[in-house]
Structure formats: structure tokens, C-alpha cells
Amino acid sequence: MALVCPVILGSVRSDRQGLRVARFLIVQLEARGWEAPLVDPAALQLPLLDRMYKEHPKGEAPPKLEALAELYRRADAFVVVSAEYNHSVPPALSNTLDHFLEEYFWRPSAICCYSAGQYGGVRAAMQLRAMLAELGMPSIPSLLPVPRVGKALDEAGTAAEPWLPKAAGRFLDELTWYAEALKAQRQKGTPY
Numbered sequence: 001m002a003l004v005c006p007v008i009l010g011s012v013r014s015d016r017q018g019l020r021v022a023r024f025l026i027v028q029l030e031a032r033g034w035e036a037p038l039v040d041p042a043a044l045q046l047p048l049l050d051r052m053y054k055e056h057p058k059g060e061a062p063p064k065l066e067a068l069a070e071l072y073r074r075a076d077a078f079v080v081v082s083a084e085y086n087h088s089v090p091p092a093l094s095n096t097l098d099h100f101l102e103e104y105f106w107r108p109s110a111i112c113c114y115s116a117g118q119y120g121g122v123r124a125a126m127q128l129r130a131m132l133a134e135l136g137m138p139s140i141p142s143l144l145p146v147p148r149v150g151k152a153l154d155e156a157g158t159a160a161e162p163w164l165p166k167a168a169g170r171f172l173d174e175l176t177w178y179a180e181a182l183k184a185q186r187q188k189g190t191p192y
Contacts, residue, residue, distance in 0.1 A: 002033050002034055002035050003033075003034045003035070003076040003077065003176070003179050003180070003183070004034070004035045004036075004071075004074045004075045004076050004077075005029055005034050005035070005036050005075065005076060005077045005078060005079055005175075005179070006036070006037055006038075006039045006071055006072065006075055006078055006079075007022050007025055007026055007029070007036055007037070007038050007039065007078075007079045007081060008039040008078060008079070008080045008081065008093070008096060008097070009022045009038060009039065009040050009041065009042075009081050009093075010041070010080065010081055010082040010083060010089070010090045010092060010093030010096070011041075011042075011083050011090050011092060011093070012041050012042040012092040016042075016083070017083070017114060017116070017149040017150055017153075018081050018082070018083055018114060018149075019040075019157075020149060020153040020154065020155060020156075020157050021081050021112055021114050021146055021149060021153060021157070022038055022040075022081045022157070023153075023156060023157025024153050024157035024158070024159060024164070024168070025079055025081065025112060025157075025168065025172075026038060026157070027157060028165070028168050028169075028172055029079070029172065032172065032176065036079075037071060039068065039071075039096065041092040041093070041095070041096045042092075044064055044068075044096065045064075046064065046065075046095060046096060046099060048095060049095055049098045049099060052098070052099055052100065052101065053065045053068075053069050053099055053100050053103070054100075054101060054102060065099060068099070068100065068103075069100065069103055072100055072103035072104065073103055075103075075107055076107060076179045076180075076182075076183050077107055077108050077109065077110065077175055077178065077179035077182075078104070078107060078108075078109040078110070078137055079109070079110045079111075079112060079175070080093070080097075080109055080110070080111050080112070080128065080132065080139075081112050081113075081114070082111065082112070082113045082114075082121060082124050082125065082128055083113070083114060083115065083121055083124065084113065084115050084119075084121035084122075084123055084124035084125075085124070087123040087124065088123070088124055088127055089124050089127050089128050089131065090124070093128075094131070097131065097132075097135060100135075101135060101136065102136070104135045104136045104137040105136035105137070105190070106136065106182055106185070106186050106190050107136075107137045107179075107182060107186075108137065108138065108139070108140055108175060108178035108179055108182055109132045109137040109138065109139045109140070110139060110140050110142070110144070110171060110172075110174075110175040111125045111128055111129065111132070111139050111143050111144070112143070112144040112145075112146065112171070113125040113128075113143060113144075113145050113146070114145070114146040114147075114149040114152075115146075115147060115148075115149065116148065116149060116150060117147065117148070118147045118148065119145070119147060120145025120146050120147035120149075121145060121146075122143065122145050125143050125145070140171075140174050140175055140178050141174070142170070142171050142174050143171075144167060144168060144171040146164065152164055
């Protein structure tokens, strides 16, 4: 059975470059036989967090949240694609993540960060690591930073620089290891 890995995009800006990164990673994951649906906050248009999914009476959550909860419960891992806004996590990403909790538990995450400049969004990634761990989906040790994203990937998500597919391969090898290991452990049961 294919591993399931939602790719959670973190930007809603009209000229967002992260969509290039998400498209690239979806192709890379699907080439490995994974199911890799895009979770796009621009398409979801979730309201600012007032009530988490779990705080709705059973069966009464908005349909968008029900669909995400079902996807997340099937997930074996998550890839989070984050820009860096003011040295931090984009608000749309934080809002999208904060609607859930238990659905993330015991699943690894992998952070792919990007920027128009040379640092590739790594300052946001450091804050995102703590956030993802608190949500119950700790990130794998490796990051995939994509500096100069507009030159590294075209609109369709095709790599324009040869280092990127190679780096993504190692990054996804690591995520695969963690996803398979934690899936096997979840099947044996979890501490709670």
C-alpha cells in the first residue's frame, strides 16, 4: 500500500513561489509511489482559528475540516513547504496547521523552506521545527532549503538547477525511513 504524505503549503500570496516547490515535491513523492495531495491554504480559505477540529461536536465540523481530518488520519508523513516572513513562519501556514492536533500524532514531518534570497527560508524552518514537534509530528533531522526559488524552479515545479533533485532525493529517502518506521510502530499501538 502506498504511503500517504500531504504536502502542506504555507503561503496564500498571489505571487507565491511556494507553489513551485510544492509541485516539485509532489512529483518527487509520486515518483516514489507515494500519494501526495496538496493542502493549499489559498484553496481551503480556512477562517482564522476560533475552534479546532476536535472542538466541534462529532460530525458537525465544517466539510473542509472533515475532509482534512480524514486525509490526515490516513497520512504516514507530512511535508511542510514554508516561506520565511519576517524571519518567521507565514501566518497562513500557522493557521492551517493549528486547526488539528491528534491527527498529526506519531507521524514524521519534513520541512522544505524557500526564499528569494540566498538563505532559503531557514530561519522560519527553525521556528517551524518547534511548532511541528509540539503538534506531534516532529520533523526529520534534514531540511530542504531552496534559495533563489524563482531561479531554482519554474512555474510548473521543474528543477532548473541540478543540485535540487539530488538534494530532494536524499531528503525524501530520510523521510521515507522515518515514515515506514513510525507506521510500523503505530500498527503496534501508541502510548496514548
